Amino acid sequence: MGAAPAGGVEAPEKTAASRIAPGVKYWHFDIPASHGTARAHVLDINLRDPRTGVGLLYPGEVGARSAVSALADGAGAVGGINGDFFNISEAQHPGVEVTGAPVGPAVARGRALKGAVPNGQRFGPAMPPGVTTEAVLGVGYDGRARLDSLRLDGQVRVGQTRLPLGGLNQYALPVGSVGAFTSDWGRTSRVRSTCGTDTNRGAPCSTDTHEVTVRGGRVVESAGTPGSGPVAAGSTVLVGREAGAQELRKLSIGDRVHVRHRLVAAESRMPFRFALGGYPVLRGGAPLSGLDSVTSAVRTAAGISDNGRRLLLLSLDGSPEFRTGLTVAEVADTLRGLGARDGFSLDGGGSSTLVSSATLVARAPGAQAVTVRNNPSGGAERPVANGIGVFSRG
DSSP: OOSOOTTSOOOOEEOOOEEEETTEEEEEEEEEETTEEEEEEEEEEETTSTTEEEEEEOOSSSSOOBOHHHHHHHHTOSEEEEOOOBOOOOTTSTTOOOOOOBSSOEEETTEEEEOOOOGGGOOSSOOOTTOOTTEEEEEETTSOEEEEEEEEEEEEEETTEEEEEEEESOSSOOTTOEEEEOTTTOSSOSGGGGBSOSSOTTSOBOSOEEEEEEETTEEEEEESSOOOSOOOTTEEEEEEETHHHHHHTTOOTTOBOEEEEEEEESSOSSOEEEEEEOEEEEETTEEOTTOOSSOOBOOEEEEEEGGGTEEEEEEEOOSGGGTTOBOHHHHHHHHHHTTOSEEEEEOOGGGOOEEEEOOEEEEOTTOSSOEEOSOOTTSSOOOBSOEEEEEEOO
């Protein structure tokens, strides 16, 4: 692997790679790091192989969670890893249902599932300076993996009035905005979307809220507080807080309303086939400035090399002898040592899972189900909001 990366993590001595499927290999290696020895598990995906691809794993609803192994088996994936940070606790809002929804944008099979919550509403460790919750890792229709950011572009039109859309299937809406919830959200309560502020996740829930249901281009229901239960296919529930609630109160049953939304990439002109949130740690072969070099933990990350044609999915082992993990700076150095030019941090701790058909998970050749290749730090798989699935037609 050559010389050790500049950050001090030694180049890994890998175990022999095992073939999971065409274009997909698995191996693990130990890393002498600042807080002790860490063990990393890796899925190495060759995106040049026409039989191999990756996509979003999720429970079928944005506001839901499931174990990575169950998500991978349900989707027929040969491997997978946990994904974005998510709404895991509501201790600061007693009585408000935890949604389990992810922080960042999500795209599945080319369809925008959700937008990013405000920066101050995210769960997870501090992001590098200048990074926002709109950051994504994904694969475009050209088959190349890339990092980018996805901004929600949406509008609610009522007659000559145009209201900017502040959210799409998000557990937190910007103060004073209107957000849209579709059937992709699921049955989870929408109350959490009106809690906290753009800068303080723990701030009280808004007392000025309203929601309307739009079906067939007309308002069919109106309520003073956000509701719960599934959103019917073809319907959109609009939830407003503060100024947004005041605008929604002006609507009457039967009023015509048109809602549109899309996710716009900041850099790429190639639409994403799949994308999920997290935050970048490596760009163009260089670690981002301001990465945490002190706090060590069990972590999950992804690396991109070969001009987007190779994707590395990495999950640290959470067993007691390796639980010291890596700092975020060490994760960036490790990905660089594996040949990645770009790197992306995903949820860690008890969420870190890699599975294969052999939490990183993978399926062994001929097996009917994936197995967990790392040891989750909590001793068992934690249900997560989404993940990256590896698929093979071979």
